[in-house]
Each structure stands twice: as structure tokens, then as C-alpha cells.
Amino acid sequence: MxxxxxxxxxxxxxxxxxxxxxxxxxxxxxxxxxxxxxxxxxxxxxxxxxxxxxxxxxxxxxxxxxxxxxxxxxxxxxxxxxxxxxxxxxxxxxxxxxxxxxxxxxxxxxxxxxxxxxxxxxxxxxxxxxxxxxxxxxxxxxxxxxxxxxxxxxxxxxxxxxxxxxxxxxxxxxxxxxxxxxxxxxxEPTPVRSLARERRGAGRRGLEQTAASREKIKETIKNADAQNSGENWLQDLNPDQKRVLGELLKEFIS
Known part of the structure; x- marks a missing residue:
């Protein structure tokens, strides 16, 4: 040191x-x-x-x-x-x-x-x-x-x-x-417009189906009237005609 x-x-x-x-x-x-x-x-x-x-x-x-x-x-x-x-x-x-x-x-x-x-x-x-x-x-x-x-x-x-x-x-x-x-x-507007178009198309198809059902009923009734002029024309219908008439009435009511 x-x-x-x-x-x-x-x-x-x-x-x-x-x-x-x-x-x-x-x-x-x-x-x-x-x-x-x-x-x-x-x-x-x-x-x-x-x-x-x-x-x-x-x-x-x-x-x-x-x-x-x-x-x-x-x-x-x-x-x-x-x-x-x-x-x-x-x-x-x-x-x-x-x-x-x-x-x-x-x-x-x-x-x-x-x-x-x-x-x-x-x-x-x-x-x-x-x-x-x-x-x-x-x-x-x-x-x-x-x-x-x-x-x-x-x-x-x-x-x-x-x-x-x-x-x-x-x-x-x-x-x-x-x-x-x-x-x-x-x-957002694209699916909304598509949904609206689908709804409008479905509505038109439903109206067309209803109108077609009414025309079928009228045609069936008219044919029945032509074949049977009496008051009880429904009784004179054959089974096939009654069946078709019943189906048309169900579609019209539904």
C-alpha cells in the first residue's frame, strides 16, 4: 500500500x-x-x-x-x-x-x-x-x-x-x-328491397290462385246447372263432381 x-x-x-x-x-x-x-x-x-x-x-x-x-x-x-x-x-x-x-x-x-x-x-x-x-x-x-x-x-x-x-x-x-x-x-337496402319484391310476388301468386279457384268453382256450378236445372242439383251430382267441388271450396276458404 x-x-x-x-x-x-x-x-x-x-x-x-x-x-x-x-x-x-x-x-x-x-x-x-x-x-x-x-x-x-x-x-x-x-x-x-x-x-x-x-x-x-x-x-x-x-x-x-x-x-x-x-x-x-x-x-x-x-x-x-x-x-x-x-x-x-x-x-x-x-x-x-x-x-x-x-x-x-x-x-x-x-x-x-x-x-x-x-x-x-x-x-x-x-x-x-x-x-x-x-x-x-x-x-x-x-x-x-x-x-x-x-x-x-x-x-x-x-x-x-x-x-x-x-x-x-x-x-x-x-x-x-x-x-x-x-x-x-x-x-342494408338490398335485402330489404329483395324481401319486398318476394312479398309482392307471393301476394300476386296468392291472388292469382284465388281467382283461378273462383273460376273453377263458377265453371263447376255452371256445368252442374246446365246438367241439372232443379233446386236440388247438388244431390244429382256424381261422386267425382262432389269431390272436385269440395276441394275447390276448401281451397277458396283457406
Whole structure:
């Protein structure tokens, strides 16, 4: 441990932690910048995260027949955005943790130098480097301002969804409903007209059958009158004539 502290290898560790904190902030800031630039028109975006967000939003709108709170939906979707295998929120938290680690590592190196009775030079050196490296990462954090970029991205996405995408989908849904209703209205009159024609045809056939039955009865009666001029002409009919007359009367009555 003494050789590790006195040879200055601990400085490399502090420098690596500081550079890692700066790199994660720069990467997260660049990621937010690209998303903000692509969020002006999600229909033409080439970003995988934004394309997935747009598709999920459209599916959610169609399934639920609307979207009541776009802000909450977008915040939930932001948690799933990933960069370098990590979520954006996790990358932001990692940068903050690396800042604290700079302070802790510098303080731990200074304490170990004191514990092993090293020169005061090493105690002051490691303590100062730990503080300066932590402040440097904080300086980059304020310069990049990830919170502000996140809010800007949320505002752009919410503006696009509420003022462009959702109204367009509402119009498309209304148009589809009107087209379906019109198609249904066009289909309904056809069976109605066919049924009316069938009923009118059946009525005409019934009238024709009734008229034919009446003519047969009249003809039978006329023949019977010609053959039998008496008052009891029915009694003088043969069995076949009576049978035909009875069938004609049944058809006429029914």
C-alpha cells in the first residue's frame, strides 16, 4: 500500500474516475441532443428509440381509444430508453455516483497516506486531487445540464403527440367509422328491397290462385246447372263432381 501511494498510482485511479464521470455526462448529453433534434417529426425519425416510442404510443391510443395523460406516458417511456446497454436514467445516476466517488477516493487516499505515516505532501496531494476531480465533474454536469435537456425533450415529444399525432389519429379513426357506417347503409337496402319484391310476388301468386279457384268453382256450378236445372242439383251430382267441388271450396276458404 505504501508503494501504491508513494509512487503516485492512486492519482491514476482518481483521474480514471474523474474521466469516467465526465464521459458519462457527455454521452448522456449527446444522446439527449440527438433525441431533441429528431423529435421535431417522429414520422420521419431514424432513431430507434423514438420509432419504438411512436409505435407504442399509436398502439396504446388504438387499444384504449384515446390517451388521457401524455406526460405520464412519456415519462414512463423515457425509463425504457437505453444507451450503451444502460437506461438514460441509469446513466445519469452513474455520473452523479462517479462525482461522489472522486471525493471519497481522494479522501480515502489521503487518509491511507496519513495512516501509513507518509509525508504530508501525499496527504495534501491526494486530498486536493480528490476535491478538484469531483468539482471538475460537477462543472461538466452544470455545463451539460442533463435535467434541462430531459425537460426539453419531454416538451418536444408532448407537443408532437398532442398537437400532431393524436389529432391525426383521431381524424383517421373518425374517417374509418364514417366509412364503415356508409358501407353498412349501402348494404342494408338490398335485402330489404329483395324481401319486398318476394312479398309482392307471393301476394300476386296468392291472388292469382284465388281467382283461378273462383273460376273453377263458377265453371263447376255452371256445368252442374246446365246438367241439372232443379233446386236440388247438388244431390244429382256424381261422386267425382262432389269431390272436385269440395276441394275447390276448401281451397277458396283457406
Amino acid at each position: 505504501m508503494s501504491f501511494l508513494q509512487t503516485g498510482k492512486a492519482l491514476y485511479v482518481l483521474a480514471a474516475i474523474c474521466l469516467a464521470g465526465i464521459f458519462t455526462r457527455l454521452a448522456a448529453g449527446s444522446f439527449y441532443k440527438r433525441l431533441i433534434k429528431e423529435s421535431t417529426n417522429l414520422a420521419l425519425t431514424k432513431n430507434k428509440c423514438l420509432r419504438a416510442l411512436r409505435q407504442n404510443a399509436e398502439d396504446t391510443y388504438r387499444i384504449n381509444q384515446g390517451m388521457s395523460n401524455t406526460r405520464v406516458y412519456l415519462e414512463r417511456q423515457m425509463y425504457g430508453m437505453r444507451m450503451m446497454g444502460m437506461s438514460v436514467r441509469g446513466l445519469d445516476n452513474l455520473s452523479g455516483q462517479l462525482t461522489l466517488l472522486c471525493f471519497l477516493a481522494g479522501g480515502a487516499a489521503a487518509f491511507m497516506s496519513y495512516w501509513y505515516r507518509s509525508d504530508n505532501y501525499y496527504i495534501v496531494l491526494y486530498g486536493t486531487v480528490g476535491i478538484l476531480s469531483g468539482m471538475l465533474t460537477m462543472l461538466f454536469d452544470y455545463g451539460i445540464n442533463l435535467d434541462s435537456r430531459k425537460q426539453q425533450l419531454m416538451t418536444c415529444l408532448q407537443d408532437y403527440m398532442e398537437n400532431v399525432m393524436l389529432p391525426r389519429m383521431a381524424r383517421e379513426g373518425t374517417g374509418d367509422h364514417v366509412a364503415a357506417v356508409a358501407e353498412e347503409e349501402r348494404r
